[in-house]
Amino acid sequence: MNRSPQRGEVTATVGLMTVTAIWGSTFFLIKDLVGRMPTADFLAVRFLISAAVMLLLFFKPLLRLTAREWWQGLALGVVYGIGQLLQTTGLEHTDASISGFATGMYVVFTPLLCTVLLRQRLPSVTWIAVLLSAGGLAVLALRGLNLGYGVWITLASALLYALHIVGLGQWSKPGSAFALSAVQMFAICAVCLLATLPRGPHLPPDGKAWLAVVYMALAAGAGAMLVQTWAQAHLSATRAAIVMTLEPVFAAGFAVGLGGESMTWRMLVGGLLILAAMYLVELAPRHPAPSAEILHHEV
16 A cells, blocks of 8 residues: 555655756866866856756746746745755865765754654654764765855755755656746746846857756756656655765765866765665655654655
């Protein structure tokens, strides 16, 4: 009787893992691009391509959305778009490792927001998993405790990402997930374009930069938003956030495999802690009482 929902949760988890792998693959590309073109310009071009593709793909489903669903998608997109601007700007003002940890703090902020905004009582095993995830992210990325301007605005982006995850958990439904993701992309694009005013966005400087932007627009932009929105129609916000802490693990793997970096004890220990947190949540028994869990509504 419960096989179908459980199968949906497994598929959603695998989908989110794929999304985090794609995000992890983009880190070195973003670092290179923001050194060659303004942050807002890069994001505006990237999400303009994503929005155009999603409009072509989901024009008819968009017409079937209610006015309320349009407003929900636009609100989620604005939150995510501002988060993108803050995170990418923060990366320019702090070390990449510190930025990675600060961004990953959405795994801590998400259950806190669920508790405060939704009055959800989370199982103790979830809090243990959150602590393990935060510890894993710290081991992977944190070097010292000097919190500068870049760290603070990156933490602000993490809070907005957590709010986006919680909002998706409440508003994403399987039947309208793809159209809702398109509406979000329109809003993200608008936020990033507004950030380039009054001059408007500059285009990528060369063919290599264009290839990187198009890859991030289609795979890490439109594709990732589609999968995340659909997956969060089947997973709770907190479980989704914990699965997405695999992003720095994948980022470390790409850095070793493609970036020429060496494997370190931090990568091994931090990655194992994050994997342990994910498996703890995935293998924990499901409680039937709705007050004791935040499972189906959805990151």
